[in-house]
Amino acid sequence: MAQVHFSNIGKTYPNGFEALKPTDFEIQQGEFAVLVGPSGCGKSTLLRMVAGLEEITSGELSIAGRIVNAIDPADRDIAMVFQNYALYPHMSVRKNIGYGLKNRGIPKAEIAAKVDEAAALLNLRDHLDSKPSQLSGGQRQRVAMGRAIVRDPALFLFDEPLSNLDAKLRHQMRIEIKALQRRLGVTSIYVTHDQVEAMTMADRIIVMNAGRIEQIGTPAEVYHDPASTFVAAFMGAPPMNLLRTRAEAGQLQLNGGALCDTAHRGEVIVGVRPEDFLPDPAGPVSMQVDIVEELGAHRLLHGKLGPETVTVHVGNEFAAEPGPLRLSVKPGAVRLFDAEAGHRI
Amino acid sequence: MKRAGFSTPWLPVLLLVPQLAIIAIFFYWPAIVALHSSFFLQDPFGFGSTFVGLDNYTNLLGSAEYRRVAVFTLTFTLLVTVFSLALALLLAVKADKVLRGAKTYRTLLMWVYAVAPPVAGFIAVILFNQSWGPLTELFALFGHTYMVGVNFNDTAFAMILASVWKQVPVNFIFFLSALQSIPRSVREAALIDNRSASGRFWDVTFPLLAPTGFFLLIINITYALFETFGIVDTVVKGEPGNNPMTLVYKVYVDGFRGNDLGGSSAQSVILMVLVLALTVFQFRLLERRIHYT
Amino acid sequence: MRKPKLSTVIDHAVLIAGSLFLMLPLLMLLQMTTIPDTEIIQTGPSLKIGDQFGDNLEKAMLQASGFSGENTGMSMLKNSFILGIGFAVGKIVIGMTAAYAIVYFRLRFATLAFWLIFTTLLLPLEVRILPSYEVVQRLGMLNTYQGLIIPLIASATATFFFRQFFRSVPEELVEAARIDGAGPVKFFVDILVPLSKTMIAAMFIIMFVYGWNQYLWPTMITTDEDMYTLVRGIKQIVQVLEGAVVPEFGRSNVLALVAVVPPVLVVVFFQSWFVKGLTESDK
Numbered sequence: 001m002a003q004v005h006f007s008n009i010g011k012t013y014p015n016g017f018e019a020l021k022p023t024d025f026e027i028q029q030g031e032f033a034v035l036v037g038p039s040g041c042g043k044s045t046l047l048r049m050v051a052g053l054e055e056i057t058s059g060e061l062s063i064a065g066r067i068v069n070a071i072d073p074a075d076r077d078i079a080m081v082f083q084n085y086a087l088y089p090h091m092s093v094r095k096n097i098g099y100g101l102k103n104r105g106i107p108k109a110e111i112a113a114k115v116d117e118a119a120a121l122l123n124l125r126d127h128l129d130s131k132p133s134q135l136s137g138g139q140r141q142r143v144a145m146g147r148a149i150v151r152d153p154a155l156f157l158f159d160e161p162l163s164n165l166d167a168k169l170r171h172q173m174r175i176e177i178k179a180l181q182r183r184l185g186v187t188s189i190y191v192t193h194d195q196v197e198a199m200t201m202a203d204r205i206i207v208m209n210a211g212r213i214e215q216i217g218t219p220a221e222v223y224h225d226p227a228s229t230f231v232a233a234f235m236g237a238p239p240m241n242l243l244r245t246r247a248e249a250g251q252l253q254l255n256g257g258a259l260c261d262t263a264h265r266g267e268v269i270v271g272v273r274p275e276d277f278l279p280d281p282a283g284p285v286s287m288q289v290d291i292v293e294e295l296g297a298h299r300l301l302h303g304k305l306g307p308e309t310v311t312v313h314v315g316n317e318f319a320a321e322p323g324p325l326r327l328s329v330k331p332g333a334v335r336l337f338d339a340e341a342g343h344r345i
Numbered sequence: 346m347k348r349a350g351f352s353t354p355w356l357p358v359l360l361l362v363p364q365l366a367i368i369a370i371f372f373y374w375p376a377i378v379a380l381h382s383s384f385f386l387q388d389p390f391g392f393g394s395t396f397v398g399l400d401n402y403t404n405l406l407g408s409a410e411y412r413r414v415a416v417f418t419l420t421f422t423l424l425v426t427v428f429s430l431a432l433a434l435l436l437a438v439k440a441d442k443v444l445r446g447a448k449t450y451r452t453l454l455m456w457v458y459a460v461a462p463p464v465a466g467f468i469a470v471i472l473f474n475q476s477w478g479p480l481t482e483l484f485a486l487f488g489h490t491y492m493v494g495v496n497f498n499d500t501a502f503a504m505i506l507a508s509v510w511k512q513v514p515v516n517f518i519f520f521l522s523a524l525q526s527i528p529r530s531v532r533e534a535a536l537i538d539n540r541s542a543s544g545r546f547w548d549v550t551f552p553l554l555a556p557t558g559f560f561l562l563i564i565n566i567t568y569a570l571f572e573t574f575g576i577v578d579t580v581v582k583g584e585p586g587n588n589p590m591t592l593v594y595k596v597y598v599d600g601f602r603g604n605d606l607g608g609s610s611a612q613s614v615i616l617m618v619l620v621l622a623l624t625v626f627q628f629r630l631l632e633r634r635i636h637y638t
Numbered sequence: 639m640r641k642p643k644l645s646t647v648i649d650h651a652v653l654i655a656g657s658l659f660l661m662l663p664l665l666m667l668l669q670m671t672t673i674p675d676t677e678i679i680q681t682g683p684s685l686k687i688g689d690q691f692g693d694n695l696e697k698a699m700l701q702a703s704g705f706s707g708e709n710t711g712m713s714m715l716k717n718s719f720i721l722g723i724g725f726a727v728g729k730i731v732i733g734m735t736a737a738y739a740i741v742y743f744r745l746r747f748a749t750l751a752f753w754l755i756f757t758t759l760l761l762p763l764e765v766r767i768l769p770s771y772e773v774v775q776r777l778g779m780l781n782t783y784q785g786l787i788i789p790l791i792a793s794a795t796a797t798f799f800f801r802q803f804f805r806s807v808p809e810e811l812v813e814a815a816r817i818d819g820a821g822p823v824k825f826f827v828d829i830l831v832p833l834s835k836t837m838i839a840a841m842f843i844i845m846f847v848y849g850w851n852q853y854l855w856p857t858m859i860t861t862d863e864d865m866y867t868l869v870r871g872i873k874q875i876v877q878v879l880e881g882a883v884v885p886e887f888g889r890s891n892v893l894a895l896v897a898v899v900p901p902v903l904v905v906v907f908f909q910s911w912f913v914k915g916l917t918e919s920d921k
Contacts, residue, residue: 350742351822353821356822361739364732367788372792374773375766378773436653443649450653453661454657456902457660458847459904460898461851462853468663468666471683477683518917572762597854600767609768616764624760
């Protein structure tokens, strides 16, 4: 059953700026959907439209089978976790978590029980009477989570909730949020500009760019079969190598060598993930290694392949040095994109 | 406005009504009345008024008396502004520098902020009392017989002294807070780049204080023009005579005492234009203001 | 012990000199309240601490000095408090509600309201004093507290201050509150007002001092002696001193001191709030 249904949803500001082009898709019951894209791509606008904080200028949005276009945020049966947490600074943790319940006229005893339950789930029991300013970043993040789960909503909305945390804590909270969502089984929409977060947390990723959805798919689909050069370059660190070249006589020509067979002709963009290039003395193409980046478990070789910049991912058993290096490519790993429009061929 | 503001239609109107009603009745109405009556000549016995066009204005600008008051106001404003700013800056720089007793100095240097201007004038009158005022006695040592209310310059000096005394604390508070908001790293970088303390002050600290200084300049000019009314009135003891007075004081004297409503209104309008010009000047400069943050 | 550096000595000397410059005049006033009037006429202020302070205080606070016999120090003190507190409270209530409407609501005529309100920042009461007086007179509000207080509120300083503060409150707070089911009134009462506590305190101190120290407006609006404030009373004090055979310096100096003490105490005790309010209001 589709929990959230976007039917031709679009957003045009009064000044004529089209922040979101009409969009159609569904999010399933219990699914963890991640909206990812660079800043200004419209992902936050889309999320805020779901929350009811931003007016929907075209199309219909339904949550749990009910059209909510004209419904107040408070009545949409959603909960939201904000980037800066938006905790009420003058209220204790207990009151912060319980405020939404209190406004719904739920009896005090019930609120107390629910707040206790949420606090136990989030390891916040010892901090219930602290003010937000007395908490660490990670704890504040948990309070914001608590405020969302205590309401037991039909839909969780996350607006870049981890971007104010340091790298280590971010990693930990990523796992916690995902585990919590699994456990509660609540449908979630999660906005981030961090593709690692998107890859690791999502059941399905929605990649956005310039007010448009570029691709919707599982993390593996988006990673291995990007629908466009934009997705190829945005997902993955380091990103997919994109090399402009020609297909001639049934073969892809790259820096004087024939990379692989192809049915295509003319100018194309070749996409190869860094780990899909293999050092191979008998390989068809040759790159010039300029810098070897040592990462412990593996190494990244940065250099040139003809006029184009490339990055190659090798294991730590491969002793690389600056200089020429012959490469082959894993079978089936080459992706081709239209040289003009950038879409997948 | 907040991007997710409320869209309740009647509540904001209800919230704005008290403010709008008060300013309509006590701001816009009087301002319009002033503008209106500045074009009329009021009958001294209260039998109506006659439209006289710009006569009130031309009379004013042609009046030697008005020009004299304007020149005094200008001099007075200049002196009060310069001295209170300079003194406050000196004290703020020192108070920012010392480690011991910084808090005590801060308190001692700012509490005069709370003293009402007429009390400052009242104290000046005591200090310059004809027969035993301590400052009168000090001037007597130098052979000058000090006569507040009789000698023009003596009276003017007493006014300026009281006005500066009253204004130093405000400027001090602003300068000190500006100094304390200069990042530590900037001071440390300056310490490494420049050996001389005075060089550091003029090259680094002073330019960083410029926005505050400029803001204070406007505040001080407004203060000297308007808020010193209480000082002027107490120092001249309510007897303008040939004593120095500011433009605002003259508005009050001509309109309230002399019943020259048209002339007084014209003076009000001239002051309004002056303040508007000052504000426009301020905004203009603020836009291009040396913003370092 | 280490010898202090010369520059440190100079710093302290400058600060002490500055402090004395600001303090001595009021200490002199204080000294003069402790000696009999007859002595003042002969010697003026001196270093002697006399024993007349109690008598002078009693005379100033409890005995009337005017013609009607109604403006004792006590009644003036009461009026000053009414003006100071009434002005501060009125200004804050009106400023906060107006700023709330401007910042947090979608309003069709918001820009117009904004400009109507903020133009009032441009023209101080002093330049429109006579027509303002006429308006108050026409409304029959001479010698009333309303006439004293309300026209002084007709400027947008507090509105501007709260607008600046509300704009600095994170956007997400109102969004979170809306999702939590708080309407505009609940958000204001439950969240915005508690959040503004420090700002309200700072504004209150500044406005209290400003209202307390008003001179020109009370001078014009109050002619009944039982409506005089302490600061307004200064004018009369000076005039009485001029005419009398044995001027009552003791009484008048006590009144001047009483006019100064409450605002000074407020500023000194709530110093950090006061400084914060003052320096942040004008950014």
